[in-house]
Amino acid sequence: MRTEAIGDGEPGGDAVRVLVVEDDPGIARSLMRGLTRAGYAAAKVDTGSGALAAEPVPDVVLLDLGLPDTDGVEVCRALRRRSDVAIIVITARGEEGDRVSALDEGADDYLVKPFGLAELMARMRAVLRRTRPAAPEVLQHGPLAVDLRTRKVTVDGVDVALTPKEFDILECLATDPGRVVTRQQILERVWDAHWYGPTKVLDVHIAAMRRKLGVSGLVETVYGRGFRLGEPAGGVDRA
Structure with a gap:
């Protein structure tokens, strides 16, 4: 499945590919706008099945848990089984049990809505430092x-x-x-x-x-x- 991509026109060959999995159009638009302005190669889908079928494989997945077709934790588990993609959960669910379930199923980080774009990008950079090969100093x-x-x-x-x-x-x-x-x-x-x-x-x-x-x-x-x-x-x- 091809995702709906928005780029800045000059993504560059090494641009970090980010997949936004979010069914709220307003939140999705805001995330896409901020990510592309910051130079990320961003794409979005609004279902769990879309996330699992997305091509090309992203470097980072921003995953909402409240998806219309399947629970986001199930999507997280399926993504983790097939790849080592960085997964950051973005959700309104703030209970400890939800955090534990997502992290146990393979999420690298968990961010509760509402959140600032600067914090999200800082968490993305931190996750990528752990999951990607070290860049030259x-x-x-x-x-x-x-x-x-x-x-x-x-x-x-x-x-x-x-x-x-x-x-x-x-x-x-x-x-x-x-x-x-x-x-x-x-x-x-x-x-x-x-x-x-x-x-x-x-x-x-x-x-x-x-x-x-x-x-x-x-x-x-x-x-x-x-x-x-x-x-x-x-x-x-x-x-």
Whole structure:
């Protein structure tokens, strides 16, 4: 069964695939909007049978328990039997017994409605850290090295002092060099999932980061779309 997918137009080959299994149209729309804005390759179904037939196989399943055709715990059990997909239960059921049943049947996490999008995404990141192969701690691109653990940046082995926001922006770009990251995706990841302020603040940080890195062509502007990490065009110049 093909799921109903919504993407941001630039999902990238390594985008995390998220399947939303939710029969409430309003909640489903809200989740899909937030996930796609944050750069996830999101799709949705509204039944348990749809979840079990979904293609392609997702990386994360956000699973409501109160589905119209079958109980979500049964869906969780069936999903876990066939794969090691990350499963996060999202439900209005907050009783301890419901939590225990879902976790015993293979859920990786359990989140009670209502919840904030920022908390959901933090839980998704935590689950993926446990279930996916470890990502490299140091992202290397030409003369640039970004150490995700120590938050240290070097260019040709020389330390570059970035502010926390500048580092977060660079991490967004360095995770997938060459892929365009939209302005809205950066604002929501670095500032807030519901950012509606002026976008000029991003341009100021990008300009400062470019100046500090001092590598022409490294951080490219793709007009009308966003930014990406490109191929350095020359030597280092931090003057």
